[in-house]
Each structure stands twice: as C-alpha cells, then as structure tokens.
Amino acid sequence: QITLKESGPTLVKPTQTLTLTCTFSGFSLSTSRVGVGWIRQPPGKALEWLAINYWDDDKRYSPSLKSRLTITKDTSKNQVVLTMTNMDPVDTATYYCVHRPAKAATDYWGQGTLVTVSS
Amino acid sequence: EIVMTQSPATLSVSPGERATLSCRASQSVSSDLAWYQQKPGQAPRLLIYGASTRATGIPARFSGSGSGTEFTLTISSLQSEDFAVYYCQQYNNWPGTFGQGTKLEIK
Numbered sequence: 088q089i090t091l092k093e094s095g096p097t098l099v100k101p102t103q104t105l106t107l108t109c110t111f112s113g114f115s116l117s118t119s120r121v122g123v124g125w126i127r128q129p130p131g132k133a134l135e136w137l138a139i140n141y142w143d144d145d146k147r148y149s150p151s152l153k154s155r156l157t158i159t160k161d162t163s164k165n166q167v168v169l170t171m172t173n174m175d176p177v178d179t180a181t182y183y184c185v186h187r188p189a190k191a192a193t194d195y196w197g198q199g200t201l202v203t204v205s206s
Numbered sequence: 207e208i209v210m211t212q213s214p215a216t217l218s219v220s221p222g223e224r225a226t227l228s229c230r231a232s233q234s235v236s237s238d239l240a241w242y243q244q245k246p247g248q249a250p251r252l253l254i255y256g257a258s259t260r261a262t263g264i265p266a267r268f269s270g271s272g273s274g275t276e277f278t279l280t281i282s283s284l285q286s287e288d289f290a291v292y293y294c295q296q297y298n299n300w301p302g303t304f305g306q307g308t309k310l311e312i313k
Binding site: 133134135136147149150183187190191192193194196197198199 | 207238240249250251252255256261293295297300301302303304305306307
C-alpha cells in the first residue's frame with residue numbers, strides 16, 4: 088500500500104524559504120522508473136506541477152519556478168524534500184506530494200498541506 | 207509548455223444522466239492523458255490514464271476517449287458521489303500541465 092505524507096510549516100512570511108518534507112511508504116525511490124514530486128493548488132484554482140525527483144536522481148523543475156526550487160531525495164529515509172525560496176503571498180496553496188512513475192500518470196497523492204504566506 | 211483547455215467550466219447534470227467533459231491540448235500529447243476527480247477538501251484521485259484506461263478500482267461508468275489533441279471523459283448514469291471537479295492532465299511533456307477543471311454539479 089503506497090502512502091505519502093507532507094510535513095512542514097503552515098505559515099511562512101514573505102521572502103522566507105519554505106521547506107517541505109514528503110515521507111512515503113509502500114515503495115522505494117531506488118526502484119527503476121519511480122518518481123516522487125510536488126504539485127500545488129492555490130485556493131479555488133487549478134493544479135500546478137512544481138518538481139520531481141526520479142529514482143536515478145534525474146530532477147525536473149517547473150520552468151517558471153526553476154530558479155526558486157530545489158528537490159532532493161533521501162532513499163534510506165524514504166523522504167523527498169522540496170525547498171522554495173523567496174516566498175510570496177501568491178505562493179499560498181495546498182502542496183501535494185505525489186508518486187509518479189516515469190512517462191506515466193500521477194497515481195498516488197498525499198493528503199496535501201496548506202501553506203499560507205503572510206506577514 | 208502545453209496548454210490544456212477544458213470545457214465547459216461548469217456542467218449541470220441530473221443524477222442518472224450522462225455527463226460528457228472535454229479536454230483539448232495545444233499540441234499533440236499522443237495518448238498521454240489522464241483524468242482526475244477532486245472533491246472538496248480532498249486530494250485528486252486518478253480516474254483514467256493513457257486516455258482510456260481506468261485506474262484500479264474506478265467504476266465502469268467512467269470512460270475516456272481520444273488521442274492527439276482532443277479528449278473526452280464520459281460518466282454514464284451519474285451517481286451522487288460523482289459530483290466533483292474533474293481535471294485533465296497531459297504527461298507527454300514536462301511539466302505535466304493540467305486543465306483548469308470542469309465542475310460537475312447537480313442539476
């Protein structure tokens with residue numbers, strides 16, 4: 088049974104750096120084709136891919152946010168960490184950790200964590 | 207970046223009737239198209255992948271069709287639990303862009 092769970096701050100101030108951790112179970116990020124990534128959804132709006140880290144350490148970033156994002160994996164801890172710098176109120180959103188095999192659909196989602204950016 | 211356009215934005219249908227949702231890609235995505243269902247306060251759930259393959263546990267009343275740039279999600283005989291927001295997503299090119307969603311509401 089695959090599960091993913093997000094953890095991190097619920098409130099950050101503008102210009103601060105956000106660090107989110109995804110802890111997962113039921114699979115290994117060292118298995119071929121496996122990827123773990125992050126998708127966000129501002130309140131009442133659509134979904135947006137942020138970044139993904141694949142089993143072979145291939146990393147992909149949203150072109151529009153690339154300069155602000157870093158994704159890393161710790162295979163031994165079954166964790167993936169996303170950092171986003173220079174947070175702004177427009178970054179207020181629910182952030183989802185997801186499982187996505189290479190060249191496939193996103194098949195498992197965490198419950199999501201709402202991050203509010205406000206002073 | 208591939209733009210996904212869903213129509214209509216809102217669809218009002220009575221329980222027991224059929225619903226047809228559309229999704230268009232700005233360029234061909236082959237059959238690398240998924241549909242998700244999202245209910246309030248919940249994460250999206252994968253319904254369809256490969257444009258027409260139902261994910262595990264998805265009822266047969268959900269069906270997907272299309273390839274290239276035009277795709278359709280059909281829900282036959284709507285049940286009360288089907289009223290939600292539906293998103294299409296292409297995963298042919300990175301990033302896997304999503305449509306803006308279609309809200310399926312009770313008529």
